[in-house]
Amino acid sequence: MSRAAPAIAVRDLRKNFGGFQAVRGISFDVAPGEIVGFLGPNGAGKTTTIKMITGLLAITSGSVEVNGLDNRRELPRVKRMLGYMSQKFSLYPLLTALENIEFFGGISGLAPHDLKAAMARMQEAVPAPVLRQKIQDVPPGIRQKVALFVCLLPDPGIILLDEPTSGVDPEARRGFWNEIYGLKTRGKTLLVSTHNLDEAEYCDRILIIHNGEIVSAGAPDDLLRREGKASIEELFEDAIRSHGQN
Amino acid sequence: MGRIKAIIVKEFLHILRDPRSLTMVFITPLVMIFILGYSVSYDLDRVDAAVIDHSQGRLSRQLVQSIAANGVFVLHGRGASLPLDRAEEMLRAGALRAIVVIPPGFDRRLAAGAAAEVGLVIDGSDVNVANLVQQYSERILLEFNAGLTAARGATGLPLRLDTKMYFNPEARSQFFFIPGLIAVIMLMISALLTSLSISRERESGSLALLFISPLRSGEIIVGKTVPYIIVALLDGAVILLFARFWFGIPLRGSLLVLLAFALLYIVAGLSLGILISTAAPTQRTAMLAALLITMLPSFLLSGFIFPLDSLSPVLRAVSYAIPATYFLRIIRGVVLKGAALRHFWFEGAMLLVLCAGLLAAATRKFGRQRKAAQ
Numbered sequence: 001m002s003r004a005a006p007a008i009a010v011r012d013l014r015k016n017f018g019g020f021q022a023v024r025g026i027s028f029d030v031a032p033g034e035i036v037g038f039l040g041p042n043g044a045g046k047t048t049t050i051k052m053i054t055g056l057l058a059i060t061s062g063s064v065e066v067n068g069l070d071n072r073r074e075l076p077r078v079k080r081m082l083g084y085m086s087q088k089f090s091l092y093p094l095l096t097a098l099e100n101i102e103f104f105g106g107i108s109g110l111a112p113h114d115l116k117a118a119m120a121r122m123q124e125a126v127p128a129p130v131l132r133q134k135i136q137d138v139p140p141g142i143r144q145k146v147a148l149f150v151c152l153l154p155d156p157g158i159i160l161l162d163e164p165t166s167g168v169d170p171e172a173r174r175g176f177w178n179e180i181y182g183l184k185t186r187g188k189t190l191l192v193s194t195h196n197l198d199e200a201e202y203c204d205r206i207l208i209i210h211n212g213e214i215v216s217a218g219a220p221d222d223l224l225r226r227e228g229k230a231s232i233e234e235l236f237e238d239a240i241r242s243h244g245q246n
Numbered sequence: 247m248g249r250i251k252a253i254i255v256k257e258f259l260h261i262l263r264d265p266r267s268l269t270m271v272f273i274t275p276l277v278m279i280f281i282l283g284y285s286v287s288y289d290l291d292r293v294d295a296a297v298i299d300h301s302q303g304r305l306s307r308q309l310v311q312s313i314a315a316n317g318v319f320v321l322h323g324r325g326a327s328l329p330l331d332r333a334e335e336m337l338r339a340g341a342l343r344a345i346v347v348i349p350p351g352f353d354r355r356l357a358a359g360a361a362a363e364v365g366l367v368i369d370g371s372d373v374n375v376a377n378l379v380q381q382y383s384e385r386i387l388l389e390f391n392a393g394l395t396a397a398r399g400a401t402g403l404p405l406r407l408d409t410k411m412y413f414n415p416e417a418r419s420q421f422f423f424i425p426g427l428i429a430v431i432m433l434m435i436s437a438l439l440t441s442l443s444i445s446r447e448r449e450s451g452s453l454a455l456l457f458i459s460p461l462r463s464g465e466i467i468v469g470k471t472v473p474y475i476i477v478a479l480l481d482g483a484v485i486l487l488f489a490r491f492w493f494g495i496p497l498r499g500s501l502l503v504l505l506a507f508a509l510l511y512i513v514a515g516l517s518l519g520i521l522i523s524t525a526a527p528t529q530r531t532a533m534l535a536a537l538l539i540t541m542l543p544s545f546l547l548s549g550f551i552f553p554l555d556s557l558s559p560v561l562r563a564v565s566y567a568i569p570a571t572y573f574l575r576i577i578r579g580v581v582l583k584g585a586a587l588r589h590f591w592f593e594g595a596m597l598l599v600l601c602a603g604l605l606a607a608a609t610r611k612f613g614r615q616r617k618a619a620q
Contacts, residue, residue, distance in 0.1 A: 054458050079458055090451035107459045150455075 005068055007032045007158050007189040008053060013062035015048050015212075022048045024212040025062065030158075030191050035184055037203030038193035039236065045212040046193035047087060050162050053191070054084045066158060083156035087163045089147035093136035097126065097146045100135055101153070108154040115153075122149055141172030148179065159183065161192045165199065177202045200232040208239050215243040266531050274538060281546050281561065290378050290555045295344040296323040296333045303353025305394075309364070309405075312390050313346060318382055337369050337412060339589035340575055344368045344379050356394070356404055363408045370414030371582040373422040375553045380409055413498075413582045424489045425577045426550040429570050432482050432508065434540040436515025437522060438533065439474040444523035445532040463613035471516045478512045479505070486581075498584030504577065507590065510597045511573040515540070517604035518569075524611045544570035569604075572597045 006029035015023040023045045030036045038046050051057035053064050055075045064071045071078040091100045101122060105115040123131060126145060130138055135146065144164060151159065161180075165173045177199065180190060192203065200206045200220050208216040216223060216239040220232060229235040261268060297313060299306050313319050322342060323333065336342040347365035355362040366383050368376045387407050394404050414421040447453035456466055489495040519536055526532035545551060547561055548570035554562055565571050572593040579585035587594075 051454075056454050056457060076460070079460065082458070084455070084458055086451045086454055088451040090455050092452060093450070104455070104459075107456065107461050109460060 004032050006030060006065075007034070007067060008191060009063075009065040009068075010049070010053070011063045011065075013049065013052060013064065014060045015045075015052060015057065016060045022212050023052070023060075026209070026212070026214045027062075028207055028214060028217060030189055032157075032189050033184060033187055034204045035180060035190045035192065035202065037200050037206040038191060038209060039195070039197065039200055039206050039232075040193075040209035041195055041240070044209045046195075046209055047162050048212075049209070050084075050160050050191065050193060053160060054082055055079065056084075080154070081157055083151040083154065083159040085147050085151040085159075085161045085164055087166065089143050091135045091143060091147055091150065094134055096134055097122070097131040097138065097142070100146060101150060104150040105153050110153060118149075118153060122146070125149075140168045141175070144168050144172065144176060145179075148176070152183075157187070158189045159191075161190065163193055163195070165194060165196060173199070197232045197236050206232075208236060210240045210243050213243065215239045267534070270534055270538065274542070277542065278546075288374065288378065288552070288556060290318055290375065290382075290553060292555045293319050293343045293375075293379055293382065294341060295319045295321055295346060295379075296328050296336065296342055297321055297346045297348065298323065298328055298330060298333060299348045300350040301348050301352035301354075305353045305356050306348045309348065309390055310346075312386055316382065316386055319344075334367070334412075337367065338579070338583045338585050340369075340579060340585075342369070343375060344383070346383070359404075361404050361406060363406050366407050366409045368409065368411050369583075370411035370417055371422065371578045372549075372553065373414065373417050373419050374551075375555075376411060376414075376417060378553075383407060383409075420493050421495060421582055422578075424493055424495050425581045426548075426574055428482060428485050428489065429511075429548070429574045429577050430541060430544040430550060431485060432478060432512060433515045433518075433544055433570050433573075434537065435481055436474065436478045436512045437519035437536040437540045439477065440471060440516045440519030441522040441526065441532040441536045442519075442529055443470060443474070444520060445526050445529045448523070449529060457616050463616050464609060467520060467609055467612060471513070471520075474516055475509070475512050478515070479508060482508055482512075495581060497581055499580035499586065503587045503590075504580045506587075507573060507576045507594060507597060510594075510601045511569055514569040514597065514601040514604050517601070517608040520608035520612055521604065524608075524615050540570075543568045547571070548574050550574055566596070567600070569597060569600050572600075 008030040010029070011027050012025045013023055013027070014021065014025050026045075026049065028036075038049070040046050048057060052059050053066070053071065055071050055078065059072065066078045066081055069078050069081075091097075092103065095103065098119060101119055102115065105118060110118065126142060130142055131146075135143055138146075148161075148164065151161075165176055168176070173196070180192065180202065183190060192199075194200075203220065205217065205219050206223070207214050216227075216235065218226070223235055224230070224232070227235055227238065229238065295313070297310050299310055310321070314321050322328075322336070330345070330347065333342060333345045337345060345365075345367040347367065349363065349365065352362050352364075364387065366380070368379050370376045384407060387405055391403050391405050411417050444453065447456070461469075486497070490497055518539065522535045522539060523532050526535050543564070547557065547565045548554075548568050549565070550570065554565055554571070557565060576585075576590050576593050576597075579589060
């Protein structure tokens, strides 16, 4: 059986900020319909890598292909395939949740009836009075829900989530991962960065990144078995320690 | 003592490690001292004036020569060929600062040993310049009088000056300052609005979402500036109404003419704000930069406080690149002199050039920044 072409193919990707190497020649694939967890401590290079995939950061060297398209040569087409949720959720704090959705739907070029339908769907998931509050006044869990909803408005096939669960309570995190599973069942491809190691269990595969390099990659169970570790925490600490010694 | 020392050391480290603020703290006063202390004075190098000589006699020609020889007055018309209404039109358009009118019978009266009057019409819309023009004129007349009395051996002043201050007869300084302030405030508000709005979006991360959306850079700029054009126009209208009804500043010209130029001026200010936002990493820096870049030159180099004719040639050249230089003339002209569209071809063209240049630079820099990120 032939393997499907990767949804995301990253090859020898590097990013320098002046003399500092934030990403040091990493390569990985994300297969269509897969949930890949991008694990690493703060400053490891997760956000930089995701931003290079979206085209928000210039690539120093190496390449990124999205569904076979080079993201530097075909950026407008690549952008249409990607959904991106940033670390800070990046919603407009003085607008209500519904106004945020209306705005992002508008700039995505969503047809009015599609936008109306999307807003109705949001109202099913979150109580209407909450949706009419300014985003700055709603709990982080709701903000996260709205940010994910906004990211999905143009119906992208590939979704990049940068630390989507930071700052939200454990219950909201569980709910959020349920939604991510829902997306996977709808055929979406997901690359999710996190520094919460317990979230690795939700992923089909994980990439552990440290100091701009991928130090371990594979399905969580395979990695545990292969490395003889009892938990992801242990695996993670060991991978980082041994990388630090090299 | 040790605890206070810790705070002092920490504060110094903060000051030293914030080079942008440090630059502003040291560069701004130096620039101000340079402009104020070295290059700006209240002395005029040039006063554009017309002389209408209805007398056409020996003494009237001598007086005209004295005025021309003064070195400050640049005469645009001599003799009686320039009609007064044409000269007044030039005064309204800002092409002249003063009109000297020598009445018929001037020579005859002086020859008969009687006193004669010379009419002096001054543009009062710039009170500082008007006062200087009056002082210079009085000095010329004093010398001329001294010559006359010495030649005739007579006492008393054979020649008197009848001065009329047009557009601001009471020489109220509010007439001069408030329209100028409106110009400065509108530029400052426009630049501040966009620079803060964009840098706020950059800090919150929402600009990144706009960048990866299908929006083109031009669309983002248009979308972000249109609301602020309306806000800045409303702001200008509120200040103008306040000036009209609280300070009694007249509105003698057409509001539509003012609106048309204000639109260009605001777009120039908003574009400047976008340019600032592309260089400023934080909202705080953007705000400081917008205030400095708009207020300092507009106050000192646009003719708001110091007449342009008093600036050194270098600073005068700089003043041509400041949008407030042109809008100031327009707002003073429309509000105080009732000047019309036809009086502002040069100012309008320069505002258009500056507006187009700043907008093109802002769009290019913003687009480049987006591209650089890609």
